[in-house]
Amino acid sequence: MTSFVASGLLRTQQSRAGLCQASRTRYRRFGRGVLARADDGSGPEITAGDALRAWESAQNYGQTPQEDGEMRVPDDKVFRILFVCRDNLTTSVVAEAILKDLIERRQYSKYIKVESAGYQVIPGGNPPEEFVNAMKFRRKLDITIHQARKLIPADVDKYQLIICMDTKSRNNVLYMKIGNPGTKMSEEKEKELEMKVKVLSQYCTIPKLRTAQFPSGEYRQAALGVMISSVVDGCNGLISKLSRGVDNVKRSEKDDGSATSQGSSS
Template structure:
């Protein structure tokens, strides 16, 4: 069982969007039993809340469920529970390193999985309001991450 954790600042926009999109891709490829996906935030402000309205709206438009997703804060135990911890921007990566400097979990920037993009950061639509652009980036990145997970773990090929 492979476990992926997406991390952003408050866990109501980018990381729950990535969680929902990757879960949707896994379901389409019948890999939901092989890969577990979760999301968390650096901060505690939104614990227990559903995704932001903008995130819910863009996921609804694309017929992707976010049922059961609610904000939580990153915990020290996440390093022991997850195989991949994916930071949505460079500040999240720095914050994760400050929480736990030494770890053997694969901690990467989300944008490492988006080809052709120069930025290291997925812009935070909580501040920019541009949920459409973020949705496109996150969809592309989730496809890239899934490709890597399948290759590294010898999971079945795309249908």
């Protein structure tokens, strides 16, 4: 991915970069943000490299590197994860499909369940064609059958980990519980809630990606590729955290099975 970004040939619309908290001044300062007319004549555009650097320089609340330590699998031995973006048609769907694929490859499906939702959705909607095609081409994954579903307050309690695609989504999830006038939470409960609601970029293994934003919306082909590659990195970091707890459970099950077998034979 680095070589493509460094080439400066990948382009994304300025409006998309705006969602990544970018600005013309910042692009010029990086020396590579020459604004040019889009090929289709729709107006100025910027390189995906510039957009990525804008992601890297963002300093938002809740976007510090993920702390060390393993994630403990719940007592029922099933860890439930929910990805959240605005529309549940774009970036959260990509993350759900990628993490599910990584889980299946590691044979963790018994222990980790993954879903996605959105806070402003048209229930039953399907992912845009460009996202479907990009996932088929880059990851050999089919997301055509996905149907958008709306995030509800009960989801916040149901899942052990809620991974938001950008800070705005995280704020919406937190507000759904903390900002609800009918909900009273202790300071301790609020802290627990904030600990379980994360931003995906916190799990990226590449330090420069740990401030990345993956907002819902339209992506140009090149920017879509950068986003997918970055989400893959984040999901790899996430599953490495989860794997420690899962491996402990698997070893425990194996030991219990051996003990039961020995007890029966005696």
